[in-house]
Amino acid sequence: MPITVIRNADVLLAWDDATHQHVYMPNGDLAFEEGRILFVGRDYAGPADETISGTGMMVMPGLVNIHSHPSSEPMNKGFTDEVGTPGLYNSSLYEYLPIFRPDPGAVHSCVKVALSELLLSGVTTVADLSMAHPGWLDLLAESGMRVCIAPMFRSARWFTKNGHVVEYEWDAAAGEKAMAEAFTLVERAEQHESGRLFGMAVPSQIDTCTPELLKDSREEARRRGISWQIHAAQSVTEFHEITRRHGFTPIGWLHEQGLLDDRAIIGHGIFLDDHPSTPWHTRRDLEILSETGTTVAHCPTVFARRGITLKHLGRYKRSGVNMGIGTDTYPHNMLDEMRLAAYLARTQATDPRSLTTTELFEAATVGGARALGREDIGRLATGCRADFVLVDITHPMMRPARDPIRSLIYAAGDRALRSVYVDGRKVVQDGEVLTMDYRAAAEHLHESQQRIADQVPKRDWAHRSADQISPPSFLWK
Known part of the structure; x- marks a missing residue:
């Protein structure tokens, strides 16, 4: 199976076995093969069939x-x-x-x-x-x-x-x-x-x-x-x-x-x-x-x-x-x-x-x-599953990036996420889900909701309409 390396990431949020904690690792490499992490550290010297630049990125566990x-x-x-x-x-x-x-x-x-x-x-x-x-x-x-x-x-x-x-x-x-x-x-x-x-x-x-x-x-x-x-x-x-x-x-x-x-x-x-x-x-x-x-x-x-x-x-x-x-x-x-x-x-x-x-x-x-009884997820460590996220730490809402996880959680949120990998397979790229048609599903859900709303009086003990139970924020004119 091909080996992929993310090389020279600005920050790896790696797992430290000694302290049992996540740690920030600047200028780190992450290598994975067949859905499993092979290497987390600096200066990976092993084989690589594909190289991804980690410049401007934080790699964090999924x-x-x-x-x-x-x-x-x-x-x-x-x-x-x-x-x-x-x-x-x-x-x-x-x-x-x-x-x-x-x-x-x-x-x-x-x-x-x-x-x-x-x-x-x-x-x-x-x-x-x-x-x-x-x-x-x-x-x-x-x-x-x-x-x-x-x-x-x-x-x-x-x-x-x-x-x-x-x-x-x-x-x-x-x-x-x-x-x-x-x-x-x-x-x-x-x-x-x-x-x-x-x-x-x-x-x-x-x-x-x-x-x-x-x-x-x-x-x-x-x-x-x-x-x-x-x-x-x-x-x-x-x-x-x-x-x-x-x-x-x-x-x-x-x-x-x-x-x-x-x-x-x-x-x-x-x-x-x-x-x-x-x-x-x-x-x-x-x-x-x-x-x-x-x-x-x-x-x-x-x-x-x-x-x-x-x-x-x-x-x-x-x-x-x-x-x-x-x-x-x-x-x-x-x-x-x-x-x-x-x-x-x-x-x-x-x-x-x-x-x-x-x-x-x-x-x-x-x-x-x-x-969940899983020691092979939720952390970036050798032998764990290759489930990880690339965060664009150059995104304006990530700046300043003195503490990138704080910037992500309290400011940028999902807007700074660049890619998501599960089992070493890319499933999100630049804000788009690659495996499912999110927009089509959301549109179908929008159309289906009116059908559900029409059924509400039959299900409600007081036979109220959806609008009576949950009035809209503003009147529709």
């Missing part, structure tokens, strides 16, 4: 996104930007998300839009938490990304008939059947010819799964050596539901059942026993997460829209909790998500020292990789 919903969230743009149910503590989960879901004709466009946005923001690995849909695996492989498929399953669906009480319709047998199908799909993903797909077990939500489904899925995930993720501590309503059912907080109950360890991921993990919105008689949740090695997938944007936030990313990190970053909602822009995560952490702590950019970038790379 970002690792551990919580995303590509098959549904892009459809919500313009619908759920400003909605939240007052009677359910401003969560949008129970009243609104079920009625704005895409129909089968729109799902593929949703996926293509989300994955394109992720690639354009430097994500090379994503966990796709979706309900299984036709052609899912081939579509993910087409994107050129490294994808952890995470087919969700559950024992019940939630709904509300009045906007202030959440009810559950249970079918335990259907949940067990869906779990078996999910594990079969994970097997198919791991055997996919692309070689870039792997799997995760995801019982959807702590309040929609029977204890048996949670235990069975956890045991099977452990047997297979794959990660396990669940939405938990994501709403005040859910917190109270779990304390009512079990007498424990969501985190406390998962721990009591023996479900937490270093391959467990909590989607969101906001409402702990010491959160101001959910004070409880214990103060153990954060300690439990740290002691068990459990990861929290932090997705600030979707909650910030409702006036909700984790308290706070820096506190979790300093308590020893492994943190990862996800884009739960649109836009699927990882750099934007990281910037918001930093600002919310500092405002919640009223302290600019509460979270460093070092800790933030680690969460978006090696923290996420650790949660």
